[in-house]
Amino acid sequence: MIRSRSFISWVGAEMTSAPADLLSTTALTDPQPLVIAGREFRSRLMVGTGKYASNAQMIEAIEASGAEVVTVAVRRVDLDRSKDEAILHHLDPDNFFLLANTAGCYSASEAIRYARLARAAGFNEWVKLEVIGDQQTLLPDSEGLLQATLTLVDEGFKVMAYTNDDLVTALKLEDAGAVAVMPLASPIGSGLGMLNPYAIRTIKQRLSVPVIVDAGVGTASDACIVMEQGVDGILMNTGIAGAQDPVRMAAAMRSAVEAGRHAYLAGRMPRREIAVPSSPTTGMLGS
Amino acid sequence: MMGTEVFEAEIALTVNGADRRIPSGWTLADLLSSVELDPRVVVVERNGQILRDRSSFASLALAADDSLEIVHFVGGG
Numbered sequence: 001m002i003r004s005r006s007f008i009s010w011v012g013a014e015m016t017s018a019p020a021d022l023l024s025t026t027a028l029t030d031p032q033p034l035v036i037a038g039r040e041f042r043s044r045l046m047v048g049t050g051k052y053a054s055n056a057q058m059i060e061a062i063e064a065s066g067a068e069v070v071t072v073a074v075r076r077v078d079l080d081r082s083k084d085e086a087i088l089h090h091l092d093p094d095n096f097f098l099l100a101n102t103a104g105c106y107s108a109s110e111a112i113r114y115a116r117l118a119r120a121a122g123f124n125e126w127v128k129l130e131v132i133g134d135q136q137t138l139l140p141d142s143e144g145l146l147q148a149t150l151t152l153v154d155e156g157f158k159v160m161a162y163t164n165d166d167l168v169t170a171l172k173l174e175d176a177g178a179v180a181v182m183p184l185a186s187p188i189g190s191g192l193g194m195l196n197p198y199a200i201r202t203i204k205q206r207l208s209v210p211v212i213v214d215a216g217v218g219t220a221s222d223a224c225i226v227m228e229q230g231v232d233g234i235l236m237n238t239g240i241a242g243a244q245d246p247v248r249m250a251a252a253m254r255s256a257v258e259a260g261r262h263a264y265l266a267g268r269m270p271r272r273e274i275a276v277p278s279s280p281t282t283g284m285l286g287s
Numbered sequence: 288m289m290g291t292e293v294f295e296a297e298i299a300l301t302v303n304g305a306d307r308r309i310p311s312g313w314t315l316a317d318l319l320s321s322v323e324l325d326p327r328v329v330v331v332e333r334n335g336q337i338l339r340d341r342s343s344f345a346s347l348a349l350a351a352d353d354s355l356e357i358v359h360f361v362g363g364g
Binding site for chain 2: 048049050051052058071072073074075076077079080085086087088089098100101103116117118120121188189215235236237238
């Protein structure tokens with residue numbers, strides 16, 4: 001499937017069989033599917049549902065992304081225009097895993113209230129916990145986050161904690177019982193890509209719970225580089241919804257997450273400061 | 288929602304931060320129905336308490352000065 005037609009006609013049928021085996025879906029299956037709190041997920045890409053031009057475009061983009069986990073926010077019903085806003089009128093909860101967030105909450109108590117409301121919707125006891133500490137950067141409030149995690153875990157929530165790329169905070173969240181820790185690549189909605197690969201790698205190496213990078217991915221190469229650090233998955237929203245063609249970008253992100261995962265599993269070649277020829281240095285004319 | 292010529296008794300309460308007057312005796316189900324809301328896609332908090340049992344909406348009589356928060360899932364990251 002990868003080789004061109006002209007190449008196949010040159011080498012003959014018997015030589016195409018071996019590469020075909022290597023490229024089979026079995027060979028490329030991820031040996032460790034993503035499992036969080038004992039639940040297996042079919043995609044390492046999780047997507048948000050905000051900022052789309054229309055609900056139809058959102059649904060098309062989510063389908064193109066291949067994501068199973070889809071985040072939603074909890075907000076007051078606009079009593080005059082309720083039918084337009086309710087995402088459950090557009091998104092079939094049987095086809096996706098709804099992960100409610102506590103976006104927009106600036107204190108532990110506020111985030112806890114939103115999480116309880118989300119659980120009462122009756123889908124699951126999972127929450128993507130956000131406690132924001134600064135309006136301009138939307139960076140997390142680590143103290144509030146930790147406090148809310150402890151309370152919600154105690155109440156039986158499965159907490160996926162959106163945090164900064166600080167190892168010590170990530171370790172504390174794991175100790176507090178978070179089922180996944182979600183360090184940012186860069187600030188929410190910034191599209192700046194991964195600012196600190198060392199920090200992300202270190203968090204992944206030190207934590208036992210899954211590490212899902214959340215926020216900051218701006219294009220497919222960003223997603224690929226994040227996955228190449230060995231993290232368990234990525235959650236993104238604006239990277240897809242903010243593209244000129246969100247549906248095409250969703251497909252690109254899906255490929256990038258898979259490519260990055262395979263590259264991580266494959267193990268990259270060592271970096272060298274000098275060139276090493278790929279072609280034989282012997283057999284040159286005139287030697 | 289309400290006309291100016293209302294003969295039945297009314298009560299005043301707060302819904303999603305806004306003052307609202309409804310006929311006395313209305314249940315939560317009546318209120319949701321009046322704003323065309325499907326109870327299955329909303330969560331209601333009454334005076335700080337989440338109402339977990341949707342089947343109770345039809346029998347839950349609203350009282351004067353109740354504070355209701357009616358929320359649902361919207362698009363978000």
